[in-house]
Amino acid sequence: MKLLFSVIVGMMVALELCGAQTIFPYRVGDFEVFMLVESTGTSRPGILIGADDAQLQRYLPAGTYQSETNTFVIRTPDRILVIDTGFGGAIFDSLKTLNIGPEQVDAVLLTHLHGDHIGGLARNGQSLFPNATIYLSSAEQEYWTVTNPNQGAINALAPYKTRTTTFAPNQLNESRTSLFPGISAIAAFGHTPGHTMYLLESKGQTLLIWGDLMHVQDIQVPVPSISVTYDTDPAAAARIRTQVLQYAASTGIPVAGMHLVYPAIGGIRLENNTFRFSPSIQR
């Protein structure tokens, strides 16, 4: 396993030399984590709610920000897990690079049911991860399939009907129950009504994959009260964003996000009363 990891890291370095930074390998104890870039581009900050001119000038002086969509693959000693599936594009190329067949994936853990997270679940009514069980919060499933039915979400989940597990995520600061050894779900409702983060813990190392806790890190890390138009409940999103940043800064737990930019994994610290993000180096 260690040798395979080194070979893969070697391949990644080669990829980086070609200028294609699409996979970032990371280790959490016995877990191999791979951050996979699904798409990247430059966007304008029209989606921000509550940012004033001074804040825009200070944190987004170019008037644009780098946007990215990511997914994660985790190889534990006994399972292969995918967290979110992006649009269903680059993830399959990245899995091939990692020598992982979609049929080898045991479970797909979903942070929420927006299209840029579930686009790789199914095509033409067929599941693209033929042996995987889907895990998602019951609040998220309920919202998009019953309360506010969304055809995209319903179609994506349909082929997995007999292999879907729903759960109530833990709260941020409570003692946790796990979905699998070393993997637990934590509620971060706000972006969507059942939005869920996943905490990895192995051999004393940790990583919090926070899903869509934020979309524009340059301004939402220092000013977590700024939400985006994609947030179902912008006020709740701002509250949980602030709480999670405080939690990450005080515990030192590294964080990862689906819309953080490459390497999309790093640490949060509080400096002069302002949160800062430091991108991770490989480990």
Ligand SMILES: [Zn+2]
């Ligand atoms: Zn998203």
